[in-house]
Amino acid sequence: MDARLPRDLQKLLGRDAILHRPEDLLLYEYDGSVEVARAQAVVFPQTTEQVAGIARLANRYQTPIVGRGAGTGLSGGALARRGGILIVFSRMNRILELDLGNQTARVQPGVVNADLSAAVAHAGLHFAPDPSSQKACTIGGNVAENSGGPHTLAYGVTANHVVALQVVTPEGEVVRIGSAAPDAPGYDLAGLFVGSEGTIGLATEITVKLTRLPEAVKTLLAVFNTVDDATETVVEITARGITPAACEMLDGWTLRAVEAYVHAGFPLDSGAVLLMDVDGLREAAESQAKAVADVCQAHGAREVRVARDAKERDLLWKGRKNAFGAVGRLSPTYYVQDGVIPRTKLPATLRRIDAIGKKYGFEIGNIFHAGDGNLHPIILFDARDPEQFRRAVGASDEIIQYCIEMGGSITGEHGVGMEKDRLMPLLFSEAELDLMRRVRDAFNPKGILNPGKIFPAGKGCGEIHVRPLPTAGAATPA
Amino acid sequence: MSVARASCAARLGEIAGAGHTTEDPAQLAGYAIEGAAPRAAVRPASSAEIAEIIKFAVSERLAIVPCGARTKLGIGLPPRQYDIALDLTRMDRVIAFDPGDLTLSVEAGIPFRQVQAALAEHGQFLPLAPPWMRRTTVGGTIAAGMDGPLRQLYGTARDFVLGMEFVTGDGVAAKSGGRVVKNVTGYDLHKLMIGALGTLGILTRINFRTFPAPTGARAMIACFDAASGALDLPRRIAQSPLRPLTVDVLSPAAHELLSSAVAGQADSRPPGESAFREGCWVLGAGFAGDESACARYERELRAMAAEAGATGAVVLSEEDTRVFFARHREWIPLVLESFADAAILRIGVPPARMGEILEMATNAAGEQGLRCAAIARGAGVIYFALLADAARRDAEKAALAAGLIQAACASLGGHATVPWCKAEWKGSFEVWGGESGAVAQMRKMKGVFDPGGALSPGRFVGGI
Numbered sequence: 001m002d003a004r005l006p007r008d009l010q011k012l013l014g015r016d017a018i019l020h021r022p023e024d025l026l027l028y029e030y031d032g033s034v035e036v037a038r039a040q041a042v043v044f045p046q047t048t049e050q051v052a053g054i055a056r057l058a059n060r061y062q063t064p065i066v067g068r069g070a071g072t073g074l075s076g077g078a079l080a081r082r083g084g085i086l087i088v089f090s091r092m093n094r095i096l097e098l099d100l101g102n103q104t105a106r107v108q109p110g111v112v113n114a115d116l117s118a119a120v121a122h123a124g125l126h127f128a129p130d131p132s133s134q135k136a137c138t139i140g141g142n143v144a145e146n147s148g149g150p151h152t153l154a155y156g157v158t159a160n161h162v163v164a165l166q167v168v169t170p171e172g173e174v175v176r177i178g179s180a181a182p183d184a185p186g187y188d189l190a191g192l193f194v195g196s197e198g199t200i201g202l203a204t205e206i207t208v209k210l211t212r213l214p215e216a217v218k219t220l221l222a223v224f225n226t227v228d229d230a231t232e233t234v235v236e237i238t239a240r241g242i243t244p245a246a247c248e249m250l251d252g253w254t255l256r257a258v259e260a261y262v263h264a265g266f267p268l269d270s271g272a273v274l275l276m277d278v279d280g281l282r283e284a285a286e287s288q289a290k291a292v293a294d295v296c297q298a299h300g301a302r303e304v305r306v307a308r309d310a311k312e313r314d315l316l317w318k319g320r321k322n323a324f325g326a327v328g329r330l331s332p333t334y335y336v337q338d339g340v341i342p343r344t345k346l347p348a349t350l351r352r353i354d355a356i357g358k359k360y361g362f363e364i365g366n367i368f369h370a371g372d373g374n375l376h377p378i379i380l381f382d383a384r385d386p387e388q389f390r391r392a393v394g395a396s397d398e399i400i401q402y403c404i405e406m407g408g409s410i411t412g413e414h415g416v417g418m419e420k421d422r423l424m425p426l427l428f429s430e431a432e433l434d435l436m437r438r439v440r441d442a443f444n445p446k447g448i449l450n451p452g453k454i455f456p457a458g459k460g461c462g463e464i465h466v467r468p469l470p471t472a473g474a475a476t477p478a
Numbered sequence: 479m480s481v482a483r484a485s486c487a488a489r490l491g492e493i494a495g496a497g498h499t500t501e502d503p504a505q506l507a508g509y510a511i512e513g514a515a516p517r518a519a520v521r522p523a524s525s526a527e528i529a530e531i532i533k534f535a536v537s538e539r540l541a542i543v544p545c546g547a548r549t550k551l552g553i554g555l556p557p558r559q560y561d562i563a564l565d566l567t568r569m570d571r572v573i574a575f576d577p578g579d580l581t582l583s584v585e586a587g588i589p590f591r592q593v594q595a596a597l598a599e600h601g602q603f604l605p606l607a608p609p610w611m612r613r614t615t616v617g618g619t620i621a622a623g624m625d626g627p628l629r630q631l632y633g634t635a636r637d638f639v640l641g642m643e644f645v646t647g648d649g650v651a652a653k654s655g656g657r658v659v660k661n662v663t664g665y666d667l668h669k670l671m672i673g674a675l676g677t678l679g680i681l682t683r684i685n686f687r688t689f690p691a692p693t694g695a696r697a698m699i700a701c702f703d704a705a706s707g708a709l710d711l712p713r714r715i716a717q718s719p720l721r722p723l724t725v726d727v728l729s730p731a732a733h734e735l736l737s738s739a740v741a742g743q744a745d746s747r748p749p750g751e752s753a754f755r756e757g758c759w760v761l762g763a764g765f766a767g768d769e770s771a772c773a774r775y776e777r778e779l780r781a782m783a784a785e786a787g788a789t790g791a792v793v794l795s796e797e798d799t800r801v802f803f804a805r806h807r808e809w810i811p812l813v814l815e816s817f818a819d820a821a822i823l824r825i826g827v828p829p830a831r832m833g834e835i836l837e838m839a840t841n842a843a844g845e846q847g848l849r850c851a852a853i854a855r856g857a858g859v860i861y862f863a864l865l866a867d868a869a870r871r872d873a874e875k876a877a878l879a880a881g882l883i884q885a886a887c888a889s890l891g892g893h894a895t896v897p898w899c900k901a902e903w904k905g906s907f908e909v910w911g912g913e914s915g916a917v918a919q920m921r922k923m924k925g926v927f928d929p930g931g932a933l934s935p936g937r938f939v940g941g942i
Contacts (some may be wrong), residue, residue: 101830102858103716124717125582146662157668160637177916181826181892182858183625183634185910186939187678187920191636191669195662215719239578241601241690257690281719283771338656344578372660373579412660420663432652435926436665442922454664 001083002042005061009043009085012053017091028086032133034335034383035076035418039066039086046091048166048204050175054087055202056172058448065170066450067198069110069138071132073145074336075417078196081452087202089140095119096205103210104163104180109140109203116208125210128155131413132321143203146195148413150246150320151277153371155211157413159194166205167193170449180207192439197415198450200443214279216287217245219307219316222274222296223267227251227354227366230272231346233299234370235416238343242291245277247371248320251350254327254365254378255319263328264319265312270302274370275320323367324378331380335392339403340412343373352402353377360395374412375403383474401426416454425457486540486561490520493530498522498568506607509563511543512556512901519563525643525682527649528564532680533649536930544676546587546615549811550622553897554675555909558936564680566617572596573683574657580688581640586617586681603691605632607803609810617681623673627724627764627806630856635672638687638739644670644679657685670923676934677942678927692766695723699800700783700791701758705729705840707787708759709833712856712928714782714831715763720775720825724764725856726806729836731865732851733760734806735812755789762802778892809853814898819866821876821899822905823883827892829858832849835883835890836860842882846875858892872901877906884911917942 009018019025019042029038040063040131045051058065064084071078080086089110097106102124107116113134116124130149131137137147143165148157164178178190193201224230230249237247250258250273255266274296278288280299293304307313327334341349350366353375357364368376377399381392400410400423410416410423424433437455441447486499498521500506506515517540522528541559545551546566566587573583577600581661584593590608593616597603607626608619625634632638641655644667654667670678700709708727715725728736759809761783765775778792783791794802804813813820827835839862843850849865864879866872880896887894888911896907917940924931924942936942 099828099830101713102828104828146666148660148662152660156637157662159666160633175915175917179826179891179893181887183623183673183824183826184914185893185895186914186916187674187923188636188669188672189916189919189923190674192666192923197664212716212719235578238580241580243690280721281767281771281774283774284767287768287771300766340656340660342576342579342581342658344576348747363727368815369660373658374660407656408658409661409663411663412658413662415662416664424664427656431650432654432664435646435650435652436654436667439665439667439923440925442920442926462927 002061003065005057008057009041009054009167012057013043013045013050015306019040028068028088029079031071031073031078032334033074033076033419034418035079037076037079037081037418038083039080040083040089042086043089044091048168051168051202051204052172052174053236054085055168055170055201058085059171059446064448064451067140067144067202070112070136071139072133072137073141073417074338074414075419077145077415077453078141079418081418081420089138092204098360098474100125102180104207105210106205106207107139109138109143109206111139113137113139113142120210121213124213124416126213127208128152128161128211129158132324139206139208140203143169143206145413145415146199146476148369148374150248150369153247153369154243154245159191161209161211162190162194163209164207165190165193165203167201170202170444170446171200178207197417197453199440199453202449206242214245214285216285217277217279217283217313218285219313220276220278221305221307221316222276222301223270223303224272224274224301226271227350228347229300231350231370232272233274233296233301234346235344236295236299237292238371240291240295242288244288244292244371245279246275247369248275249273249366249368249370250262250275250320250323251366253363254323254367256332257365258323258326261329262319262322264315266319275316294301306332327365327378327380331382333381333383335379335396337375337377337393337396337399338411338414339375339400339408341373341375341403341406341408345406346370346373349406351377353399356395356398360391362392362395364395369412372412375410418453421454421456424454486538487518489534490518490531490562493534494520494522494527500683503674509545509548510788511551511560512904514560516543516563517561521565521568523568525645528645528680528682529649530650531562531564532645532647532932534539535932536648540932541935542932544621544680546618547589548611549610549614549615550618553622553853554937555904555941556901556937557934566615569682570739573619577602581659582688583657583683583685584616585683587615589710590614590616590619597688597713601691602688602887604686605638605689606635607807609808613660616684620672620684621674621676621681625859627726627803627855630725631721631723632689636669639668639672639684640680640687641685643683644666644671644681646679647930647933649685651682655685659687675937675940677924678933680933692723694772695764695766695799696772696776696778696793696796697762697764698783698791698793699760699762699802701711701755701760702786702788703758705759705836706833708761709836709854710786711761711782713830714786715856718778718782720765720778722763722765722775724762724803726762727758727854728762729850729852730757730759731849732809733758733851735816735851758789762806764799764803806853810898813851813863817865819872819900821864821880821896823862823864823880823894823905824897825860825862825883825887825892825894827858827860827887827890831890831892832858832860835887835892838886839883842879842886846879848875848879873903877903880907884908888912913940
């Protein structure tokens with residue numbers, strides 16, 4: 001990096017808004033994935049104008065820039081893969097405007113997801129996307145990755161809740177896209193922007209919809225002796241047209257790991273549990289809970305518990321949302337997949353994952369968003385052992401391959417980033433990837449913004465490469 | 479043009495079959511946009527044929543406009559150039575319907591009605607009730623960005639389109655998204671296609687998330703002496719735990735039109751007639767659920783209506799509710815059929831500002847001596863019809879009123895376009911509203927998807 005750049009950044013942002021000593025940069029070379037990449041400078045802007053100024057400097061010095069929220073992402077989206085400047089939005093964390101009458105909020109990108117919901121709870125509202133990392137992750141990060149979460153089954157993912165954005169382009173222009181009013185004329189650029197993984201612009205203001213909290217919530221824990229019984233239950237719930245607000249599955253291996261850590265009350269001898277919320281009007285929640293319980297029982301649930309109060313409900317959900325922390329206690333490294341399959345294929349897929357685990361010599365745990373078919377198989381391995389690492393990658397690739405064969409997708413909510421770029425040719429033709437690259441290049445013509453993400457570097461298809469040795473994977477997937 | 483009329487049709491015939499190509503003026507008149515007919519029309523059967531057609535058009539500098547049932551060709555600006563009508567009605571298959579997964583993939587030319595019928599066999603539906611329901615195709619509805627009353631509960635197409643296949647302006651058949659309900663793999667290019675009026679690509683397949691069809695839907699209709707009361711009710715509903723299917727407010731003139739013999743055809747008696755008074759504003763709210771939930775909706779909606787000052791309220795039977803919904807859905811075509819000189823604005827404002835904007839719009843129309851009618855959805859969308867009279871040369875007045883309304887919308891953080899008006903009036907209206915700063919970014923997208931400018935040139939925002 002040009003020696004004048006840190007000086008210019010300091011001039012723009014102030015002395016306390018830039019890190020460039022190696023020991024400081026080290027802290028920003030990780031996110032929640034197994035990837036590692038180090039920036040040459042980390043900066044903390046406070047205004048849109050400063051972000052635009054950084055982009056202009058980056059253009060002058062031909063240096064990459066990468067946006068970052070809380071660094072909880074699971075695909076390397078917020079890592080400076082090609083070095084350069086990491087723009088951390090933690091100081092742009094103000095809620096700029098709450099319009100409770102119109103149920104919208106305008107926020108800076110560094111606002112923590114759960115903080116926004118907390119700020120509007122008094123009005124009976126919340127921000128519906130609820131990634132498991134919601135106590136740490138930022139709305140800017142949610143926008144970049146189009147984050148999901150357990151309750152996005154009924155409420156929709158981030159894209160369904162973002163209506164307008166102020167964006168700094170990679171060339172340092174400030175533009176507004178979308179509108180707080182419905183149906184802005186023209187192309188749905190806000191729809192394109194959400195989920196573009198920080199490759200076409202840096203959001204500096206985000207206008208989101210706020211959603212009314214349901215009048216009633218019922219949380220059910222259905223306990224099964226086998227994984228098959230649990231997955232068959234999910235298929236039947238879906239087929240009957242019941243949409244729970246959330247429908248999560250934990251298999252026996254995972255729930256035992258969680259129970260040892262959180263003591264949520266999961267039965268240790270079970271094969272799998274389904275953790276489900278139904279909500280809405282009191283009357284609707286009541287009848288849905290009964291319908292769900294009936295399906296569970298018809299598929300051999302040995303017990304269906306209904307949380308008696310908010311405390312019991314919170315404890316069950318704490319078990320779910322802290323699951324990856326619990327897994328982190330068991331292994332120095334683990335790898336979490338994010339494949340999606342049509343929901344009818346759940347039973348067969350879980351059986352296949354089990355078989356793949358046996359073939360590669362791993363016990364693969366499963367804790368995932370069963371209701372929308374979004375899998376999170378967990379493979380524990382020791383990254384210090386290259387042979388084990390190769391086996392983990394092999395098992396992981398075979399699972400993804402199966403998801404695609406089932407008509408599914410390689411990532412449901414974690415993003416492609418620098419982790420699944422090599423898998424993109426399994427889903428998209430070279431012509432399709434080229435079209436998407438041209439979309440990126442139209443906004444990001446010099447490739448200065450977040451280079452090396454989403455798109456495979458070479459034109460080769462799907463060959464397995466061994467990545468740099470990962471270190472700790474204290475991830476918290478949604 | 480570098481090709482003669484005959485060779486254009488001949489080449490299209492080679493691609494799609496002579497029987498699926500026409501240059502007969504009588505048939506081409508049916509493809510006319512604002513009075514201008516294309517040089518040829520072609521009905522391809524596959525995306526491969528479409529790619530061929532586009533490559534041919536680009537090489538000969540011909541312009542293509544895609545169409546389905548041709549109910550919405552009048553939306554937007556007339557194309558700068560129009561040589562080939564690309565008729566998608568032969569591409570009308572259900573590619574996959576997985577009732578257990580609640581997902582559906584269809585070809586773009588399939589009639590909307592046919593899709594709903596196929597889904598209904600499994601108790602499912604697409605939560606979109608677009609106008610021209612009896613004729614419109616799925617592709618046309620999506621490409622024109624149509625909404626319907628169900629957006630109150632289900633949102634718009636961007637909320638339940640899972641993926642698409644399309645052919646770009648350089649003849650590349652491509653896809654984005656997928657057929658699973660959750661997916662973040664690659665850019666969501668399909669979101670750009672919704673409402674793009676065929677300016678970025680020709681839609682060939684659309685994948686949807688389907689939903690269980692609500693059974694036993696009912697509607698409460700309430701009448702108000704003033705707009706303020708009628709528009710107070712959506713606000714109260716938004717602040718309650720109720721989640722109705724639809725919330726629409728009709729101005730007196732809009733409601734009279736729906737009650738007219740034209741709207742009802744055989745049965746001219748509008749549902750719930752007993753509650754209506756001459757000149758009243760009408761709110762309709764649809765809801766569904768089991769018996770106890772419906773009882774609660776009925777009770778609380780009635781109570782809210784009374785608090786908002788309703789002069790009467792009735793809850794319709796299931797059968798009457800169906801009739802009521804169907805009439806509401808077809809309000810736009812009804813206005814266009816009933817008034818040859820209507821201009822309809824599509825307004826989007828923050829929902830709490832609907833009362834203000836309706837008042838301003840009504841005043842703007844009144845000042846120009848124009849009648850008006852409006853239907854306002856709880857989500858903040860208003861269809862506002864200026865009912866002009868050509869004999870009195872009202873075009874200028876209508877354009878003046880529309881301009882005032884557009885400025886008022888902008889001042890309240892909203893926007894207004896004029897999707898429908900007479901062809902010869904389009905020059906005097908800001909059809910797409912004022913230029914927004916994002917138009918430059920939109921042009922970049924046009925440049926990526928259709929670098930040769932072969933697709934629907936000039937119809938869209940900013941002359942794209």
